[in-house]
Amino acid sequence: MPDTLSKLSPPCSNADCPTTEQLQRLLRGDSSGSEDESLVELVGRCQICQQRLEELATGGDSLFPELVRHIDDAKPAEDSAYWEIFPQISSSTTRTATYEPDILADHARGVLSLDFLEPIAKPGRIGRLGSFEVTRVLGRGGMGVVLEGFDPDLQRDVALKILDPQLANDPTMRQRFCREARAAAAVSHDNLVAVYQVDEDQKSGLPFLVMQLVNGESLEQRLRRVGRLTPLETARIGMQAAAGLASAHACGLIHRDIKPGNILIEAGTEKVKLTDFGLARATVDMKLTRTGFVAGTPLYMSPEQARGEEIDHRADLFSLGSVLYEALAGTPAFDGKTPLAVLRRVADDPPVPLHRVNPDVPPWLEEIIETLLAKNPADRYQSAAEVADILASHLHPLAAHNRSADHCPGFLNPFRMTRRRIQACWKKLLVLSLTFLLGSISGSLLTVWLLPKTPNSKLAIADPGPEPIAILPARSGAIWSVALSQDGSTMVMGIENGRISVWDVPGRRLKFDLHPATNDQAPAHKGPVWALDFTPDGKQLISASDDGTIKIWDLPSGRQRKSIPVGTPVRTAAISPSGAWVAIGDRFGEVSVFDLAQERILLQYQQESTVNGVSFCPDNLTVASVSTDGTVVLWEIAGKRKRFTLTGHGGPVYGLSFSPDSRELATSSWDKTVILWDVDTGTLKKQFKAHDEGVLAVQYSPDGTLLATAGQDGVARIWDSESTELLATFRRHQGTIFAARFDKFGDLLATGGQDGTVRIWDVGPLDRASRAAANLR
Amino acid sequence: MADPPKTRVSLLARLKSGGDDRAWEEFVELYAPVIYGFARKRGLQDADAADLMQEVLRSVARNASRMDYDPRRGTFRGWLYTVTRNKIYNFLSGQKHRPRAFGDTNAQERLDALPDASIPPDADWEREYQRQLSAQAMEIVRNEFHANSWKAFWGTAVEGRSANDVGQELGMSPGAVYVAKSRIIARLREVVQRLRAETDE
Numbered sequence: 001m002p003d004t005l006s007k008l009s010p011p012c013s014n015a016d017c018p019t020t021e022q023l024q025r026l027l028r029g030d031s032s033g034s035e036d037e038s039l040v041e042l043v044g045r046c047q048i049c050q051q052r053l054e055e056l057a058t059g060g061d062s063l064f065p066e067l068v069r070h071i072d073d074a075k076p077a078e079d080s081a082y083w084e085i086f087p088q089i090s091s092s093t094t095r096t097a098t099y100e101p102d103i104l105a106d107h108a109r110g111v112l113s114l115d116f117l118e119p120i121a122k123p124g125r126i127g128r129l130g131s132f133e134v135t136r137v138l139g140r141g142g143m144g145v146v147l148e149g150f151d152p153d154l155q156r157d158v159a160l161k162i163l164d165p166q167l168a169n170d171p172t173m174r175q176r177f178c179r180e181a182r183a184a185a186a187v188s189h190d191n192l193v194a195v196y197q198v199d200e201d202q203k204s205g206l207p208f209l210v211m212q213l214v215n216g217e218s219l220e221q222r223l224r225r226v227g228r229l230t231p232l233e234t235a236r237i238g239m240q241a242a243a244g245l246a247s248a249h250a251c252g253l254i255h256r257d258i259k260p261g262n263i264l265i266e267a268g269t270e271k272v273k274l275t276d277f278g279l280a281r282a283t284v285d286m287k288l289t290r291t292g293f294v295a296g297t298p299l300y301m302s303p304e305q306a307r308g309e310e311i312d313h314r315a316d317l318f319s320l321g322s323v324l325y326e327a328l329a330g331t332p333a334f335d336g337k338t339p340l341a342v343l344r345r346v347a348d349d350p351p352v353p354l355h356r357v358n359p360d361v362p363p364w365l366e367e368i369i370e371t372l373l374a375k376n377p378a379d380r381y382q383s384a385a386e387v388a389d390i391l392a393s394h395l396h397p398l399a400a401h402n403r404s405a406d407h408c409p410g411f412l413n414p415f416r417m418t419r420r421r422i423q424a425c426w427k428k429l430l431v432l433s434l435t436f437l438l439g440s441i442s443g444s445l446l447t448v449w450l451l452p453k454t455p456n457s458k459l460a461i462a463d464p465g466p467e468p469i470a471i472l473p474a475r476s477g478a479i480w481s482v483a484l485s486q487d488g489s490t491m492v493m494g495i496e497n498g499r500i501s502v503w504d505v506p507g508r509r510l511k512f513d514l515h516p517a518t519n520d521q522a523p524a525h526k527g528p529v530w531a532l533d534f535t536p537d538g539k540q541l542i543s544a545s546d547d548g549t550i551k552i553w554d555l556p557s558g559r560q561r562k563s564i565p566v567g568t569p570v571r572t573a574a575i576s577p578s579g580a581w582v583a584i585g586d587r588f589g590e591v592s593v594f595d596l597a598q599e600r601i602l603l604q605y606q607q608e609s610t611v612n613g614v615s616f617c618p619d620n621l622t623v624a625s626v627s628t629d630g631t632v633v634l635w636e637i638a639g640k641r642k643r644f645t646l647t648g649h650g651g652p653v654y655g656l657s658f659s660p661d662s663r664e665l666a667t668s669s670w671d672k673t674v675i676l677w678d679v680d681t682g683t684l685k686k687q688f689k690a691h692d693e694g695v696l697a698v699q700y701s702p703d704g705t706l707l708a709t710a711g712q713d714g715v716a717r718i719w720d721s722e723s724t725e726l727l728a729t730f731r732r733h734q735g736t737i738f739a740a741r742f743d744k745f746g747d748l749l750a751t752g753g754q755d756g757t758v759r760i761w762d763v764g765p766l767d768r769a770s771r772a773a774a775n776l777r
Numbered sequence: 778m779a780d781p782p783k784t785r786v787s788l789l790a791r792l793k794s795g796g797d798d799r800a801w802e803e804f805v806e807l808y809a810p811v812i813y814g815f816a817r818k819r820g821l822q823d824a825d826a827a828d829l830m831q832e833v834l835r836s837v838a839r840n841a842s843r844m845d846y847d848p849r850r851g852t853f854r855g856w857l858y859t860v861t862r863n864k865i866y867n868f869l870s871g872q873k874h875r876p877r878a879f880g881d882t883n884a885q886e887r888l889d890a891l892p893d894a895s896i897p898p899d900a901d902w903e904r905e906y907q908r909q910l911s912a913q914a915m916e917i918v919r920n921e922f923h924a925n926s927w928k929a930f931w932g933t934a935v936e937g938r939s940a941n942d943v944g945q946e947l948g949m950s951p952g953a954v955y956v957a958k959s960r961i962i963a964r965l966r967e968v969v970q971r972l973r974a975e976t977d978e
Contacts, residue, residue, distance in 0.1 A: 044952025057959035068934045074908045081827035
């Protein structure tokens with residue numbers, strides 16, 4: 001330990017005092033008894049020795065004694081809320097667990113071989129079941145095995161669900177399975193997996209279901225993948241699941257086993273489909289009698305099921321509530337170490353309030369879920385249709401506004417309402433009427449959440465302003481990025497779910513979606529498409545996504561030319577005026593400039609938080625980026641030298657645009673303002689309030705005379721870039737606008753946002769007026 | 778001084794493998810007070826700090842099994858710091874408007890699941906962490922020593938009283954008090970280093 005020794009205080013001058021070696025032996029406690037005692041005594045007398053001993057003990061780490069001092073207050077105070085939460089989080093396993101009792105799991109693993117399949121010679125098929133060719137195993141569950149098959153007669157892919165052979169041996173079980181399956185086959189709804197037929201395999205005698213094959217994933221898989229869902233996504237899934245339940249309930253069918261694994265989400269369309277209707281009864285009852293033990297998944301069971309009582313359709317509503325709770329919380333509403341503990345909690349305990357687990361959950365959604373989770377069925381919503389309606393009214397508040405009174409449970413008969421329901425009802429009406437008052441721009445869910453924060457909005461009964469010349473609906477989620485081709489005839493939109501759609505603007509029709517080279521069905525990206533940009537020649541398009549790739553596409557063919565893995569979630573991208581370089585910014589604040597031909601990094605630098613926008617100066621010498629950290633930075637590309645860090649915005653900066661003459665840079669921010677900077681000197685030339693909420697996008701028109709801005713208030717505005725006089729306001733979007741782009745001639749402006757539409761606005765007349773004004777000056 | 782290598786299986790690896798309830802409990806015992814203490818230092822009230830602690834740990838529970846941990850991006854502790862810091866930031870900024878990157882809610886979990894090498898954990902966080910490691914080490918070490926030795930250590934090192942006073946109370950010479958204190962400190966450091974190796978990688 002020479003290092004440690006060199007840090008020690010000098011030995012004391014007293015010749016009697018122990019040597020360093022003796023002190024070390026003393027520490028280890030391996031000196032002889034008598035020597036020990038005399039040394040101890042010496043230490044007791046000599047301060048220097050005491051100090052040296054402590055230094056040896058701490059290895060020269062002078063901070064350690066400081067750390068130990070008053071360590072007793074390292075724990076939270078005795079009356080702290082910490083001690084209420086600590087046992088919950090420490091003992092209850094917070095990880096989502098499905099309780100398949102071991103007997104069941106073994107059973108499913110061991111007994112369910114695929115012996116019942118007949119051999120088949122065709123390549124790509126693993127066997128034959130009845131007239132169906134089986135292609136692969138989709139999954140195994142407590143009740144049997146699910147196979148993917150092909151129906152050669154109808155030439156379509158199907159899912160085949162085969163009843164567990166052990167259960168199939170029981171005649172009552174078989175009868176039940178077939179009866180329930182036939183009942184399910186009688187119901188047809190967009191949100192239910194269609195049951196085509198119930199069949200029996202001739203050879204093995206096993207009954208099986210032929211069902212619609214849903215290409216996608218179950219909610220269970222999705223939750224495992226992403227942890228938890230956004231309130232918007234949860235409400236949407238809840239609404240569709242409730243709609244599916246409503247149609248089944250109308251036919252007298254109760255699901256009995258609503259759980260994340262039975263809620264399928266179709267890839268691409270995100271459509272929700274419920275499966276395994278009524279089958280739970282066939283299996284669960286059986287297992288109950290056989291083992292005297294509750295099998296399956298008690299996590300989502302209703303209290304009346306947990307108590308083994310008779311149930312009606314309202315049990316499904318409770319289960320739906322449990323599922324929605326878990327989707328938002330990331331953990332089951334009722335969790336426990338054993339199935340029995342879960343059942344007890346289902347029956348007796350209220351779940352931890354949602355907002356405590358996930359503060360992003362809006363109060364109205366929490367209330368809906370709370371009502372679904374009422375222990376007494378009479379306190380829940382009384383029908384799935386009602387739940388679907390209420391969720392829909394929140395998802396599309398304006399559309400539902402006129403009908404809202406009818407949607408309030410028992411609104412015409414208040415005596416039958418519980419107090420909480422009345423409150424919920426009034427709150428909802430209040431929100432709806434507020435939404436309506438605040439006028440044409442609200443509408444989206446996002447705006448509803450933000451409502452309380454904008455009490456001063458003066459947009460109340462404002463003139464809605466000009467109409468767009470085209471509305472192009474993505475129909476699959478918020479639009480994060482738009483790009484217009486040079487002549488404005490082609491519009492490309494980047495959508496939240498990874499889709500990129502190419503539209504014909506004059507025809508107002510979808511031309512096609514872009515697909516990866518490897519899969520002509522899948523969306524272009526696996527995550528939100530944050531940025532789109534045409535190359536200067538208009539022949540290629542670059543897209544950047546949260547999935548960590550940037551892709552280059554040939555247009556008009558739509559062929560994927562290149563996929564460049566970046567490795568981090570790309571938040572923004574731009575192509576250089578020469579078309580040779582691309583700049584990207586990621587969520588971790590890193591900005592990189594790539595040479596596309598050489599696939600080489602030219603420049604890389606770091607901002608302190610998410611980079612929301614990058615842009616090349618038209619002179620091709622400078623790149624600029626803006627970040628959530630509130631700064632705007634400019635770098636000289638060739639010299640790899642930072643030119644400026646511009647601070648002037650009072651919050652995250654979202655948008656930026658260089659003037660075509662390379663002399664000004666416009667930036668837009670959460671602070672509601674736009675700043676015009678002098679690119680040469682880095683000075684703030686002008687700052688003006690552009691919107692009533694955060695400004696997400698700003699862009700110069702190609703001739704530099706106009707500035708377009710758009711933002712969280714759902715409004716797009718056109719400004720004279722010189723005088724910053726407001727020239728026009730476009731108000732038709734229902735929710736935040738994320739992107740705004742001019743076409744090459746500055747005649748058209750495309751805006752896209754939260755409401756899932758791109759709107760094309762005619763700014764030609766304004767442009768000319770502004771130019772005329774400029775000439776006069 | 779080195780402990781057998783098998784005790785050095787990292788806590789993260791055990792968390793990731795799942796099914797190891799003890800790993801989770803150890804993890805919570807160590808980090809719950811770190812997160813809580815740090816949140817308090819950043820100005821959160823008791824109940825908010827406790828809620829935040831719960832939220833961070835649930836986020837770990839959800840992500841642990843599929844955490845593609847890349848040591849090049851920083852330590853596990855650094856990752857946890859980033860998650861905590863972000864949540865505190867969200868909490869504090871959520872009290873006013875909530876400035877943040879748009880779309881962040883959507884991808885927050887993903888963001889949370891990646892350590893951020895660009896931001897080294899700050900001094901307060903480190904201190905909370907070291908204190909909790911020391912507190913845990915004390916639990917482990919305590920039974921290895923005679924009760925009086927422990928009291929001598931506690932009286933002087935933790936409570937900051939003089940060796941004479943403590944010695945008189947316990948019937949020990951001041952020298953014996955110093956030696957007991959130093960022996961325990963030396964042992965504590967060993968255990969702290971081992972715990973750090975286990976929890977950090």
